[in-house]
Amino acid sequence: MSTLELDERNLCAALRRGDETAFAELVSRYHAPLRRLALSYVRTAAVADEVVQETWLGVIRGIHSFEGRSSLKTWIFRILTNTAKTRAAREARTVPLSALVPAGGGGDEPAVDPDRFLDQQHPRWPGHWASPPARWDVLPEEHLAGRETLDALKAAIENLPSKQRQVIVLRDIDGWQAEEVCELLELSDANQRVLLHRARSKVRQALEDHIG
Numbered sequence: 001m002s003t004l005e006l007d008e009r010n011l012c013a014a015l016r017r018g019d020e021t022a023f024a025e026l027v028s029r030y031h032a033p034l035r036r037l038a039l040s041y042v043r044t045a046a047v048a049d050e051v052v053q054e055t056w057l058g059v060i061r062g063i064h065s066f067e068g069r070s071s072l073k074t075w076i077f078r079i080l081t082n083t084a085k086t087r088a089a090r091e092a093r094t095v096p097l098s099a100l101v102p103a104g105g106g107g108d109e110p111a112v113d114p115d116r117f118l119d120q121q122h123p124r125w126p127g128h129w130a131s132p133p134a135r136w137d138v139l140p141e142e143h144l145a146g147r148e149t150l151d152a153l154k155a156a157i158e159n160l161p162s163k164q165r166q167v168i169v170l171r172d173i174d175g176w177q178a179e180e181v182c183e184l185l186e187l188s189d190a191n192q193r194v195l196l197h198r199a200r201s202k203v204r205q206a207l208e209d210h211i212g
Contacts, residue, residue, distance in 0.1 A: 008072040015063045027056065030073065033174045034080050039158075040165040041084035043091055051087055055080040070183065077184050149210060156206035157199075164199035171196055 014022030034055060038048035058079040066075055157165060157173075166185060170176040176184075182192050 009068075012063065012066060012068070012072060015059075023060070026059070026076070030076060034077065036169050036173060037077065037080060037166060038084050040162055040169060041081070041088045047087060047091070048084075051080065051084045054083045058083065071180075074180060074184055081184065149207065152207060152210040153203065156203045159206075160199050160202060164195050164202070167192060167195040168199035168203065172200070 011022050011026065015026070031052065034052045035048055038051040038055075039045065042048050042051060055076065059076055062079070066072070070078070157168060160168065163185070167181060167187075170181045170184070171178070178189065178192055181187065182189055185192070187195070
């Protein structure tokens with residue numbers, strides 16, 4: 001048994017005993033990531049906070065029936081996604097049709113703007129980069145880590161389609177493995193990779209526009 005599995009088993013046992021310290025440890029560990037993920041489903045921070053609160057109530061109510069078929073972390077986050085989907089559906093009833101976008105981030109949308117490539121009939125470099133990605137390794141570190149750049153990064157992620165945002169938040173911010181994301185969001189490995197690639201490409205483009 002791995003250290004993580006032992007840690008989760010001990011946490012589950014403590015939670016079932018009503019150990020407040022164990023619950024506080026879970027909240028400290030997962031509250032911020034849960035809120036980030038909730039924000040990819042619902043439109044306001046206030047509703048996201050309510051979703052997270054309902055998630056923790058669900059954990060307290062359901063811990064005795066948790067069978068360990070998935071990791072404790074995945075189980076908690078699945079409570080969050082189910083709660084968030086319900087709230088998002090309720091919110092959608094009041095959203096104008098013009099505000100709706102495809103949940104999957106667009107079936108055939110290009111990951112990179114086609115205008116950044118040369119035409120296929122170009123005499124020397126058909127289909128090659130016309131405007132290649134900027135090299136960030138030559139930029140001053142303080143430029144990349146500055147408040148304005150971090151704000152631009154946050155805004156770029158917030159503007160992503162829901163599924164792309166969910167995947168990039170879990171993979172690149174919270175450090176989940178691909179198989180964990182696939183299990184939680186019920187995605188195939190190929191779909192997960194496509195969503196992550198599109199999300200990263202859009203975020204990179206937004207940062208290039210900001211820095212350039």
